[in-house]
Amino acid sequence: MIKVENLRKTFGTKVAVNDISFEVHPGEVLGFLGPNGAGKSTTMRIVTGFIAPSAGRASVCGFDVVEQPLEAKRRIGYLPEAAPSYGEMTVEGFLGWAADMRGLSGQARGRAIGDAVDACSLQGVLQQQIDTLSKGFRHRTCLAQAILHDPEVLILDEPTDGLDPNQKHEVRQLIRRMSEKKTIIFSTHILEEVEEACTRAIIIDGGNIVANGTPAELKSRAVNAGAVLARFAASEGDAARARIASLAGVARVEVANADASGIVLRAFPSGDARGDVLAARVVAELAASGHAPLAISSEAGRLDDVFRAITHSDIHHSRGARA
Amino acid sequence: MSGLPAIRAIARREIGQYFGSPVAYVFLVIFLLLAGILTFTFGAFFERGEASLASFFTWIPWLFLFLVPAVGMRMWAEERRAGTWELLLTLPVTAWQAILGKFLASWLFLALALALTFPFWMTVNWLGQPDNGVVVAGYVGCWLLGGTYLAITCMTSSFTRNQVVAFILAVVVCLLLILVGFTPITDLLSRYLAPDWVDSFASFGVMTHFDGFAKGVLAIRSLVYFGSVIALALVITAAVIRNRRS
Numbered sequence: 001m002i003k004v005e006n007l008r009k010t011f012g013t014k015v016a017v018n019d020i021s022f023e024v025h026p027g028e029v030l031g032f033l034g035p036n037g038a039g040k041s042t043t044m045r046i047v048t049g050f051i052a053p054s055a056g057r058a059s060v061c062g063f064d065v066v067e068q069p070l071e072a073k074r075r076i077g078y079l080p081e082a083a084p085s086y087g088e089m090t091v092e093g094f095l096g097w098a099a100d101m102r103g104l105s106g107q108a109r110g111r112a113i114g115d116a117v118d119a120c121s122l123q124g125v126l127q128q129q130i131d132t133l134s135k136g137f138r139h140r141t142c143l144a145q146a147i148l149h150d151p152e153v154l155i156l157d158e159p160t161d162g163l164d165p166n167q168k169h170e171v172r173q174l175i176r177r178m179s180e181k182k183t184i185i186f187s188t189h190i191l192e193e194v195e196e197a198c199t200r201a202i203i204i205d206g207g208n209i210v211a212n213g214t215p216a217e218l219k220s221r222a223v224n225a226g227a228v229l230a231r232f233a234a235s236e237g238d239a240a241r242a243r244i245a246s247l248a249g250v251a252r253v254e255v256a257n258a259d260a261s262g263i264v265l266r267a268f269p270s271g272d273a274r275g276d277v278l279a280a281r282v283v284a285e286l287a288a289s290g291h292a293p294l295a296i297s298s299e300a301g302r303l304d305d306v307f308r309a310i311t312h313s314d315i316h317h318s319r320g321a322r323a
Numbered sequence: 324m325s326g327l328p329a330i331r332a333i334a335r336r337e338i339g340q341y342f343g344s345p346v347a348y349v350f351l352v353i354f355l356l357l358a359g360i361l362t363f364t365f366g367a368f369f370e371r372g373e374a375s376l377a378s379f380f381t382w383i384p385w386l387f388l389f390l391v392p393a394v395g396m397r398m399w400a401e402e403r404r405a406g407t408w409e410l411l412l413t414l415p416v417t418a419w420q421a422i423l424g425k426f427l428a429s430w431l432f433l434a435l436a437l438a439l440t441f442p443f444w445m446t447v448n449w450l451g452q453p454d455n456g457v458v459v460a461g462y463v464g465c466w467l468l469g470g471t472y473l474a475i476t477c478m479t480s481s482f483t484r485n486q487v488v489a490f491i492l493a494v495v496v497c498l499l500l501i502l503v504g505f506t507p508i509t510d511l512l513s514r515y516l517a518p519d520w521v522d523s524f525a526s527f528g529v530m531t532h533f534d535g536f537a538k539g540v541l542a543i544r545s546l547v548y549f550g551s552v553i554a555l556a557l558v559i560t561a562a563v564i565r566n567r568r569s
Binding site for chain 1: 328329331332333335339340343344405406409410412415416417567
């Protein structure tokens with residue numbers, strides 16, 4: 001497991017990580033979200049022992065990363081941002097070197113390399129020099145290095161960056177497969193990835209945690225969460241809108257989309273009746289009044305909206321620069 | 324708990340890197356060519372009329388001044404540029420193990436370069452009867468001098484992500500260490516300073532100690548000198564590596 005307490009890191013006068021605390025347990029996949037420069041990579045670099053914190057503590061499987069770095073590092077597999085590797089080596093040579101560095105030898109070494117190669121689909125390029133590979137292969141070579149020693153803890157900084165959609169999907173599947181026994185943190189800019197692969201997500205902004213919860217919990221914080229979308233023929237739009245607005249439990253109604261083929265109305269809930277419950281109420285009311293909708297659905301909320309609503313780093317930066 | 328397997332893995336990778344690219348071969352060819360030319364023409368090997376490798380050893384501090392930084396400049400600078408030090412230093416190794424692995428690999432490579440000058444030694448043995456004890460001492464001196472330059476290059480290489488900057492810094496530092504004990508400089512100083520002062524000043528330079536080896540003297544204080552400079556440069560490297568910034 002990973003435990004981070006009141007972590008802080010400053011570079012000169014710049015505060016990269018202000019005060020971050022969280023825990024991740026075996027079986028959990030924690031998604032790290034946040035705008036560029038929010039402190040995601042810095043936090044990961046501290047947990048992996050690459051840079052020392054200015055204040056606070058981080059421990060991996062009970063080993064403090066500053067006090068007992070080797071014990072902690074033995075238990076971590078790390079994919080750094082941009083997935084660096086030694087370009088002049090072959091894939092096989094590089095993985096062999098990583099296995100040696102991890103103290104693997106004999107049959108265990110061969111098996112570890114073989115498993116990592118299979119998991120990352122590198123069979124076809126083993127003898128190729130890493131420099132000559134495409135970005136996707138280079139990325140997966142570095143990923144293979146991270147999972148080689150079957151670590152208890154995996155820390156992946158943008159593991160799907162630069163991969164095509166199929167490869168992204170494969171990597172997410174891989175993360176999910178491994179998550180049963182391991183403790184995993186990964187950072188990403190892709191919000192759907194969080195929904196697909198994470199059991200919990202943390203949003204970091206300006207060096208602080210601004211949200212921490214399951215993807216469903218985070219989504220429910222969206223403005224649109226629990227709202228109802230209903231589609232009508234263009235001619236019925238105004239009448240339907242008035243009827244819905246008059247319903248108990250509806251705060252307000254807006255036009256979500258309108259074109260020649262029809263109009264889509266969005267009703268925001270005001271009370272406890274949200275989502276499908278509210279949708280049922282809308283359907284019942286409209287059917288009674290003869291304005292049946294062509295289609296109706298409820299919204300779970302989108303991580304995108306939550307993300308945009310609670311992260312403002314970029315804006316702060318530009319204000320700071322002008323001040 | 325031993326870090327030997329990790330040191331060995333790092334050293335093997337470094338050596339593989341030398342021979343996996345043309346660098347090693349270019350270096351060896353240039354070194355042997357220049358050493359040959361300097362020894363046999365400019366060093367007046369034949370005109371000396373004595374069976375020794377003195378003309379070879381005379382040139383080594385100057386030849387190494389440029390070639391050794393060229394061998395060592397990428398040691399850390401390239402890791403920093405490519406970002407691979409993030410990979411290396413998050414593996415279960417200490418900064419010291421990583422530094423030692425890299426340094427020893429390069430030092431072994433210098434040993435190979437020196438060993439390849441064996442035709443010089445055969446030539447002089449064929450022409451006359453040199454004191455082979457002196458020759459061995461001279462080679463040991465060359466290797467220690469190379470190690471000293473290499474440790475300094477390792478240090479300057481850790482300062483920057485630019486290999487050229489690392490190279491230039493290393494040449495400047497090594498040149499200073501040569502000049503401190505270089506005869507024209509010490510002669511100049513002795514006009515103004517007491518001889519004792521000049522001697523202790525010169526003993527900070529590499530020349531005083533290297534000349535001893537070239538003359539066949541294996542002085543403990545010279546061994547200590549080379550050992551201390553190497554240790555100091557590597558300690559500074561370790562401090563720089565530990566205080567890394569992303």
